[in-house]
Amino acid sequence: MEIVIANKSHAGYAQYICDTIAESAKVRGTGIAKRTPEYVITKMENGNAVIALDGEKFAGFCYIEAWGHGKFVANSGLIVHPDYRGSGLARQIKEAIFKHSREKYPDAKVFGITTGLAVMKINSDLGYRPVTFSELTDDPTFWKGCQTCRNYDILQRTEQKMCLCTGMLYDPEKEEKKKREAAKSSGSEAKKEKTMNPKAFTRLKSIKEHLFLKKDKKKDE
Ligand SMILES: CC(C)(COP(=O)(O)OP(=O)(O)OC[C@H]1O[C@@H](n2cnc3c(N)ncnc32)[C@H](O)[C@@H]1OP(=O)(O)O)[C@@H](O)C(=O)NCCC(=O)NCCS
Numbered sequence: 001m002e003i004v005i006a007n008k009s010h011a012g013y014a015q016y017i018c019d020t021i022a023e024s025a026k027v028r029g030t031g032i033a034k035r036t037p038e039y040v041i042t043k044m045e046n047g048n049a050v051i052a053l054d055g056e057k058f059a060g061f062c063y064i065e066a067w068g069h070g071k072f073v074a075n076s077g078l079i080v081h082p083d084y085r086g087s088g089l090a091r092q093i094k095e096a097i098f099k100h101s102r103e104k105y106p107d108a109k110v111f112g113i114t115t116g117l118a119v120m121k122i123n124s125d126l127g128y129r130p131v132t133f134s135e136l137t138d139d140p141t142f143w144k145g146c147q148t149c150r151n152y153d154i155l156q157r158t159e160q161k162m163c164l165c166t167g168m169l170y171d172p173e174k175e176e177k178k179k180r181e182a183a184k185s186s187g188s189e190a191k192k193e194k195t196m197n198p199k200a201f202t203r204l205k206s207i208k209e210h211l212f213l214k215k216d217k218k219k220d221e
Helices: 007-030 037-045 087-104 117-127 138-147 151-155 170-183 190-193 198-220
Strands: 002-005 047-054 059-068 072-080 109-114 129-131 168-172
Touching: 002 087, 007 037, 007 047, 007 059, 007 072, 037 047, 037 059, 047 087, 059 087, 059 138, 072 087, 072 198, 087 109, 087 117, 109 117, 117 138, 138 151, 168 198
Parallel strands: 072 109
Antiparallel strands: 002 047, 047 059, 059 072, 109 168, 129 168
């Protein structure tokens, strides 16, 4: 398996990547921001994406988006082809794109919004913390990306305060400070904080679904 920074030579995979993302969203029955092959190609050409290939076969992908004039960076569009799931590939791709983002945008806060437990786990291990949407970028272009998600009406109804997705943020300044403090002490506190509780996320997600989707159902009746 080869995990590399994508470039224009990978443009031929763009349509297949978009189809795989759309198909996976359909299977999961969740909302997703739609991507076009043209958009994916731009990411590849600008060195803002990571692709995983098994020989010539597409295995996985993720890309970087910069928001708020580079103050924020998001690692979006993570996809692992169904044939390659369950063996740690998403973790490797996210680690690669995170490292690349930190090198390219060292001062930017790195964030993501997701409903996926796998992504929450990986993000948490990378040092992301769950935050309210108000701590994420207020760049309207980012939130416009949610328009193609089937849950967009929830985001509108809550005036962009919350949705089914959980916001997660890596704040380089805070994390560096924590690392310095942990180095001074035994480090046990830092370790304790890094451990994510998957049950808490699952519970939070089901509460939100119950609240928001129930309201939707009533509205339709
Ligand atoms: C989500 C996805 C990227 C995971 O890819 P993967 O290569 O199978 O993930 P990994 O093997 O690296 O697993 C990473 C961690 O998540 C966990 N995980 C993987 N899939 C999971 C799932 N469906 N539910 C809960 N946890 C899951 C793994 O157990 C692992 O945790 P661990 O290291 O604590 O054991 C892949 O299933 C996918 O592409 N799904 C469709 C698109 C999608 O949901 N993208 C995310 C949009 S935000």
